[in-house]
Amino acid sequence: MLDNLHDGHNTEFLYYDQHAEWDVDEAPVGLEAAAILLRSTAFFTRSSRGFCASDDNGFQRVCGAVSRLNTQEKTMRFTGKTALVTGGNSGIGFTTAKLLIAEGARVAITGRDRTKLDQAVADLGANSLGIQADLDDETAVESAFKQIKEVFGSLDIVFANAGISGPTPLGGTTAAAFEAILRTNLTGVFLTVQAALPLMGVGGSVILNGSVMRELGSPGSAAYSATKAGVTGMAKVFASELVQRGIRVNTVIPGGTRTPIWTRGARAGATLDATEEALAPAIPMARLATPEEVAKAVLFLASDDASGITAAEIVVDGGTIGAPRGAPMYRKA
Structure with a gap:
């Protein structure tokens, strides 16, 4: 300047x-x-x-x-650090990888879709590594971490972000549909953290991605809500098991966030703007969160700024679960 x-x-x-x-x-x-x-x-x-x-x-x-x-010196909290962001080819995962790289980290991202993964790596640049993997598959998980070890040698940060959603209403859901969500959102998270441990050491940080859906009782979301409640419980167990190894485990809890999850699958054809307009009346801040807002919470938990924090949560939901009566729908005209 x-x-x-x-x-x-x-x-x-x-x-x-x-x-x-x-x-x-x-x-x-x-x-x-x-x-x-x-x-x-x-x-x-x-x-x-x-x-x-x-x-x-x-x-x-x-x-x-x-x-x-x-x-004006740029904050570089992750110089020399390596990170894994699962589901890093879009949404919160991609934004988190982008911010980590901007602060000096080398980041591996995973995704199922090769085309989207390649595009994400191209956008993230030379300090990114794209790994196509289905984290439901234990063999695929092992292969992914073999690649990470060969390229990075070790890992300092794991953001277990990959997840899927889908309607699972009572009376209209097959066991296969229900279990597919459980396997990706819960079993896949467990397998990811388990496989990462040999590459992690003292000072490591694990962040799991939860959701406010764990407690909203939203009709038709039994499988997704159950997995996010499970992530919360699992994070505390992980924190207890890993504290003696010097590895911290925390959870970020997003509310509705402006990501592609609202426009695909059962919601194909919807738009983010229309979704936000529909949901905003129930959110005290009257808007969806941005991926950057969630990602910045992840970066805090991953950084040395949070060196005394484990088994904790940061909720990024515009007040949805903490102050629900502050939402526009409850305000007096």
């Missing part, structure tokens, strides 16, 4: 630095040092004379009172 640098004579300089933008009201060493700074990257330290700017070699060039210091 460009900003104004003033020396003791109140002379204005344009100064470029990729790390911070700053105004120096008083620079005792004067114009010459300020000019030198224009040709090098400056680093800032606090001293008795205010903030001091130094060049690449650490030689102090300018010290003075700083009236404004707005750090």
Whole structure:
């Protein structure tokens, strides 16, 4: 960025630095040092004379009172880290992978659809690895982690995000339809975390993707709701089992979120806007969450910022389960 640098004579300089933008009201060493700074990257330290700017070699060039210091350095919490995001070719998974990569991680994503997976990898760039896998299949899970080990060597973060939904009303559901949802959303999560453990060590973080559907009692959603309730219970067991290995396990609980899940399968032909309009009256914040809002909660739980947190949940639902009576449908006109 460009900003104004003033020396003791109140002379204005344009100064470029990729790390911070700053105004120096008083620079005792004067114009010459300020000019030198224009040709090098400056680093800032606090001293008795205010903030001091130094060049690449650490030689102090300018010290003075700083009236404004707005750090612009990009947060890179995951530099050198490796992550797995299952179901990472769309929606919350894709957005989470994108944000992890933006903060320095290398990320493996899984998906069943090769075309969508390839497109996601192309969009995510060189620090992504696409693995086509059906996580219902134990053999496929083993193969996926073999690829991850060969490319990454180890894993620091696992976001078990892959899941499916579908109507399972009483009186109209086959055992196969019901069990398919259980196998992907519950058994698949268990198999994923189990297979990841040999690649994880102290400081590792596992995040499971739950849902507010676990407690809404939504008609026709018995299988999906049961699996998300199961994920919540399983996460606490995982946390208890893995705490002595230094691995944290937490859950993110999304409410309705603007993802393709609302426009496919039994909902094919629906649009996100129409879905949001229909659901908004029951959501206190009167809108669906964005994938970025959920993904940022995942990144927090994956990061060292959450180093003291395990067996916890972050609910990203606009108040749906925490303050339901605040929804527009209950407000007085």
